[in-house]
Amino acid sequence: MRGQDFINTIIPDELLIEIFRHLDGRKSHRDACSLVCKRWHRLESDTRDTIRIGASGSPDACTSVLVKRFVDLRNVFIDERLPVSLQFQTGFPLRSQRLRDYAGYRQFRSRIARRNVNKGPGSSKLRYTAENSGSESELELCSLSDAGLAALGRGCPKLEKLSLIWCSAVTSDGLNSIAGNCRHLKALDLQGCYVGDHGLAAIGQFCKNLEDLNLRFCEGVTDKGLIELAVGVGKSLKSIGVATCAKITDTSLEIIGSHCPNLESLSLDSEGIRDQGVVAIAQGCPSLKSLRLQCVNVTDNTLQAVGTYCSSLVLLALNSFQKFTDRSLFAIGSGCKKLNVLTLSDCYFLSDKSLAAIATGCRELTRLEVNGCHNIGTSGLEAIGRSCRGLSELVLMYCQRISDDALLEVGRGCSLLQALELVDCSSIGDAAICNIAQGCKNLKKLHVRRCYEIGDKGIIAIGENCKLLRDLSLRFCDRIGDDALIAIGRGCSLQLLNVSGCHQIGDIGVTAIAKGCPELVSLDISVCQTVGDMALAALGEGCPLLKEIVLSHCRKVTDIGLSHLVKRCSVLESCHMVYCPSITSAGVATVVSSCLNIKKVLVEKWKVSQRTRRRAAPVLADLCSEL
Known part of the structure; x- marks a missing residue:
């Protein structure tokens, strides 16, 4: 009733x-x-039991309110890389501080480090640098401080997972509060936090259940703090990540090897680490399952130790090694029979013999990535195709020496392949893609970028044979045109499509996709300069689930096409339309007013009217003002 x-x-x-x-x-x-x-x-x-917090104007107050409302929190994730949108009492709006690249943020972090050193370990009074100004604002930096972290510790005694990403004002004093109040802590992520040894030692002393620790870009941590933590948590620690911590050396890794026998995952990115530290971990941690290394001073001796002692290894990622030779992967192939995932990036001295050793010894391999290893060619990948029948994902990037014959063997032997990515592989053409299409009918994802020998023939074969394909990306492939998309539209129901830079694709191809792929969610047709309003009208009719579209550099798209698109694509959330000369402020207003779920519009600043700006300021936060 x-x-x-x-x-x-x-x-x-x-x-x-x-x-x-x-x-x-x-x-x-x-x-x-x-x-x-x-x-x-x-x-x-x-x-x-879980909350996620981005940047805010008053992070300490926000945290205090949240922990009072949610009294049973066990997982707290604070990420200050997320945008902050503030309107200060002065009346001057500040746009989001976007740290768009690592180099810029390193400069920012260096200033913070110098201030923390000058003001002492407990200080968090840092200043916020306002956008478009050369001087520091009188407003304090919008960052969580030790006081906020202390409130979090007091309010969340059951806390098990804590993530503090780029919380630059947090110091060891804040960690002390967490350690003293949150004795059940199991996972701690301190990426980009300028904490010191004192805080890590407190975690090791009180948080005896700690399993996961991330110290990426924690420049204030030294061997002393990591050693005290390792001694404290002992057998509970299972995962540790270290990157750009210049004061962490082999000394602390040796202690981890002797005190943490249950370690399962190790990630190291450091120029100061040499063989003895990783060798000690390999010898002392036989349960190691995941190993990621980017240590230019590590040699074959390290992986020989891993192959000898770590028979449970499942994942191995080697990046930027110039002192590794085939001897390293011979040891892995011989000793790590359970290896599932292998990533080789910029390992210049590895050859086809390395892949042959992996193929012979690691028959359970499911994912292989070869990136910029210039001495690896066709015969190595052929060995993988013949022996690793369970391969489900293959990524080849900047592999100029790998030819069609390699993918012929993969097509014959790896029928379970579900994802294939090819980037700048100049010797791979239509024959290779046809072989994959005929032999790997379970293919769900195909990404091809700047492979200029691949054309319509190969993609037509994909459309005719790979009915499960959902994600297709064909970026800057000059020989692919409308015929390829017609075959895809007839044979596959795509959810994601990217044909950016394929200048032979026009309205006919996009229309075929619109008619054949009603579940399409994301579309990138940027730099397809012959695509026009007819294609957008077809998308509006046939793809009601479309959430993201990129139209940048589409010179024939006009306001009329946009109006047809948004008329029925009611769930559209993102639209990029930079360098579209026929789109005016009226078209921008149409997108903003017609799409109730719109979250981001990327367009030239001068094309946005004052009325549209007032109506949808958050949506237009990333205007291209310089265009």
Whole structure:
């Protein structure tokens, strides 16, 4: 009956709580439930165990409020790389501080490090540098401080996972608060935090259940802190990541090897690490399953030790090694029979013999990536195709010496292949793609970029044979035209399509996709200069689920095409249309006003009217002002 509250009358708290728990991972659903009534709001708050926080104007206050509302938190993720949108009391709006590349952020971090050193280990009074100004603002840096971290520790005694990404004002004092209050902590991510040894030592002293530790870009940590932590957590530590920590050397790794026998995952990116540290871990941690190395001073001796002692190794990633030779992978192939994932990036001295050794010894291999290893050619990949029948993902980047014959063997032997990515492989052409299409009918993902010998013939074969294909990217492939997309539209139901830079593709090809792929979610047709309004009208008719479209450099697209597109693509969230001379401010306004779910519009600043700017400022945060 209308006006009767049967749910709250009949269903007890315990049943409602159980329902809320089944919504874990679906924040929007839990948020909606919390708005039903006061009772649901209270119960949902009491049972939520995970929150994620981006940058905010008052991070300490925000954290304090959240921990008071959600009293049963076990997982807290704070990431200050996320955009901050502030309107300060001065009345001057500040746009998001975007740290777009690592070099820029390193400069920012260096300033923070110098200030922390000058002000002492407990100081967090850093200044915010306002955009478009050369001087420091009087406003404090919008970053979580030790005070906020202390409030988090007091409010979340059951905390198990804590992630502090680029929280630049946090120091060892804040970690001390977490260590003293959160004795059940299992995972700690301190990426980009300028914490010191004192804080790590406290974690090691009090958090005896710690399993996962990430110290990437923690420039203030030295061997002393890591040693004290390793000694403290002992047998519980299972995963550790270290990158750009110049003061961490082989000394601390040797201690980890002797005190952490259950270590399963190790990630190292350091110029200061040499053989003895990783060798000690290999000898002392026989349960090691995942090893990622980017250490230019490590030699064959390290991987020989891994092959000898780490028979449980499942994942191996080697990046930028110039002192490794085939001897290294001979040892891996001989000793690591369970290897599933292998990544070789810029390992210049590895040859086909290395891949042959892996093929012979590691027959359970499911994923292989070869990136910029210039001495690896066709025969090595042929060996993989003949021996590794379970291969499901293959990535070949900048492999100029690998020819069609290699993929012929992969097509014959690897029928379970689901993903293939080719980048700048100049010797691979249509014959290779046809072989893959005929032999790997389970293919779901195909990415090809700047492979100029691949044309319509190969992609037509994919459309005729690979009915499960959902993700297709053909970037800057000059020989691919409308015929290829017609075959794809007839044979596959794509969800993701990227044909950026394929200048032979026009309205006919895109229309075929629109008619044949009603589940299309993302489309990139940038730099396809013959695509026009007819294609956009077809997309509007045939692809109602489209959420993202990139139209940049499409000179024939006009406001009329945009109006047809957005008329039925009601869930569109992102639209990029830079360098489209026939699109005007009216077209931009049409997109913003017609798409209720729109979150991002990338366009020249001068094409946005004042009315549109007032109406949808957050959507237009990334305007290209210099164009």
